[in-house]
Amino acid sequence: MRRFSQRNALVTLSDINITPLLDLAFVLLIIFVITTPLLEQSIKLDLPKGGRPEKALTKDDIRVVEVSREGYYVLKGQRLTLSGIERALVTAHRANPNLVVLVRADYREQFGYVADLFDRCTRNGITKVSIATQPEKR
Numbered sequence: 001m002r003r004f005s006q007r008n009a010l011v012t013l014s015d016i017n018i019t020p021l022l023d024l025a026f027v028l029l030i031i032f033v034i035t036t037p038l039l040e041q042s043i044k045l046d047l048p049k050g051g052r053p054e055k056a057l058t059k060d061d062i063r064v065v066e067v068s069r070e071g072y073y074v075l076k077g078q079r080l081t082l083s084g085i086e087r088a089l090v091t092a093h094r095a096n097p098n099l100v101v102l103v104r105a106d107y108r109e110q111f112g113y114v115a116d117l118f119d120r121c122t123r124n125g126i127t128k129v130s131i132a133t134q135p136e137k138r
Contacts, residue, residue: 048107048133061098063089064132067105071113086120093126100128 045066065085066074073085080088093099101121105114114131121129 045104045106046108048131049135050133060096062100062102063092064102064104065089065117067103067109067113067117069106069109071110073113073117082116082120085117086124089121089126090124093124098128099126100130101126102130102132104132 045068063075068074073080073082075085075088089099089101101117103114103117118129121127
């Protein structure tokens with residue numbers, strides 16, 4: 001009788017094809033490179049210079065409202081009217097009393113649009129309103 005050898009079962013695979021893995025990695029890299037700038041800001045604005053944060057805030061404490069030169073408002077990527085922004089901020093303020101409204105506005109725009117937003121916030125008890133600025137170069 002002939003014995004069966006275990007020799008063939010112990011042979012290891014010495015070549016691993018990593019081409020599909022590299023393709024996937026490059027595709028994911030390209031996707032992240034393209035989408036990251038879009039998540040940061042939705043309107044191209046030139047912010048005024050100056051200012052420093054007083055304390056560290058969590059992401060849930062901040063609502064960023066962008067005001068365009070044309071007078072429309074953007075909150076969380078959605079273009080809203082002033083009344084729509086007011087409703088959204090009042091709802092968020094009721095859920096989180098530590099809410100801070102950060103206004104991003106182009107420094108060349110008319111101040112009236114920003115003043116209207118500040119007025120609506122103060123009338124509804126939202127007192128923590130700030131204007132976003134670019135840090136000064138030293």
